[in-house]
Amino acid sequence: MPTTFITGANKSLGLETARRLVEAGHTVLVGARDPERGRAAAASVGARFVRIDVTDDASVDAAVADVAAHEGGIDILINNAGVLGRVGPVEEFTAADMREVLEVNVVGIVRVTHAFLPLLRTSPNPVIVNVSSGMGSFGLTQDPDRVESRYALPLYSASKAAVTMLTTQYAKELKDIRVNAADPGQTATDFTGGVGHSVAEGAESIVALATIGAAGPTGRFVDRSGELPW
Template sequence: MTTTFITGANRSLGYETARRLIAAGHTVLVGARDAERGRAAADALGARFVPIDVSDDASVAAAAADVAAHEGTVDVLVNNAGISGPHRAADELTAADAAGVFDVNVVGVVRVTHAFLPLLRRSSNPVIVNVSSGMGSFAATHDPDRVESTFPAPLYAASKSALTMLTAQYARALPDVKVNAADPGYTATEFNGHSGPQTVTEGTDAVVELASIGPDGPTGQFRDRHGVLAW
């Protein structure tokens, strides 16, 4: 039985990832900041809700302690929680705006990974999947044929670029854990006002694939639903 913890799992890509992994036989723990929405999502999925705010040290520590007391181990950690940040012109963005976005999208992943590593190391096949974005890829944002090159998002894109590098460095520094990054692609979610052309099922293909790898699976990769991405 594979036990999987997903942050930001109460809606959109996180919820669909949870649904698909439950269907594949995983025991899924729905992590969410909003208790009411998190419990409702977990109840609908037939999963267990664990409150977690990835921007709060005490909340993350409490979530890890909760899982340690109930499940005792985690096989797969999906760092899905993220924010887009303020939608303002680049010359109006402030240091506080940047700190807020990076605190969730990058520092939050460090918080959760640090807290859950002891639980992951109790698994015979520990796996971490960080939900990144093609918006953080130099290759994608400079390719005129890709949607990522068509609009600026300085803080979000920079945070996802940092997350992809964090993934690569964790993969190198933690040889006992498989650590990969997934790009959902431009998917119709609440995150973008449901403007993306992909369904949430298509958007979670890479996440589900990487969450399902075996002992001989890859580490340090950045993938979308079509394969390995240039970064």
Template sequence: MTITFITGANKGLGRETARRLVEAGHTVLLGARDQEAGTAAAEALGARFVRIDVTDEESVRAAAADVEAHEGALDVLINNAGIHGPFGDPSTLTGAQVLAVLDVNVAGAVRVSTAFLPLLKRSADPVIINVSSAMGDLGATHDPARPESGAITPVYSASKAALTMLTAIYAKALPGIRINAADPGYTATDLNGHSGHQTVTEGTDAVVALATEGPGHRSGRFVARDEEIIW
């Protein structure tokens, strides 16, 4: 049975991904900072809750130790945890605001990947999926036909561009692991005040596809619901 760990999974895209992968037969480890919310979500979905704060090295190491003690290995790691940060006119943006977003969206994925790599290397088909966004894609943000072109999200967009590039470099550096990024698309979640035109189920299509595709597929891709993005 495939063992899958998802960060930021007590609500939104992470929770729906967990629900769908439990339904697909995965053993899902639902990671979240909030003990109460995470436990409730895991119990409702048939997953196992593992507390993790992706900004805290000790918490991340403790989560990896928990998985090692209970499952002993990991097949799929989904770096889903993310925050939006300031949006609109960047004239008053501060370095502290930028660092806070990067700490979750980029450094968080690095911390978790590093901590869980030893467990992934015990899998016959190890997979890392970074939940990125076309908000960090130059083509999408310059295309007036795309919703990304009208959004002013300086830090979030920069963080997702960084996460997608990290994915590409990790894929080259770690050829034994299939490492890809997913673009959920404009999905109705807390991050955008539920203004997205896609349902949360539609928004998890790319992530679920990458988590269930099996061996033999390429690493280093940036995948949306219905296409591979070349950026």
């Protein structure tokens, strides 16, 4: 059965995705920064914990070495770790605020993907899922009928727009790997203050992309209802 590594999987969407994939028969590796929380989360769903801080090269390299020693390779990488970043008056945002968000949400994906590519390429059917957001879509944030148009989150939205574009560009270059972006939608997590649909519903698009068959799509941006505008 497939082996799946998920970053930021000690809670919320990451943990729900882990639970669903364990139920589907995957060997799941719960990646998280905090060992205590990570081990507890992994144990709660029948997964294995691997410590990883997506902002730290040494931590990511250690995680790769851990997985190589125990599982030998992976089939699916889910880049789920992310931060909301500073919210409030845009006049108060600084370059440091933007840098912090990009380091996790965008640079972290590049760092983790680069490090795990050799392990992904041991798989006959490698898949990468990047967790993006409708808040990074020009189409959705400008559509008055969509909930995304009701919020202004400059730092987070800019980072997720970058995640979606990064996904499409990686899909063009990594022709041996299917690379897609998932939008969980407005999900009731700490990011939204508990507003939105359930975490189970939010995880559906991530799980769907993680379990696509060998003939599945690449370079797509989808939510649980289908393809989304960029």
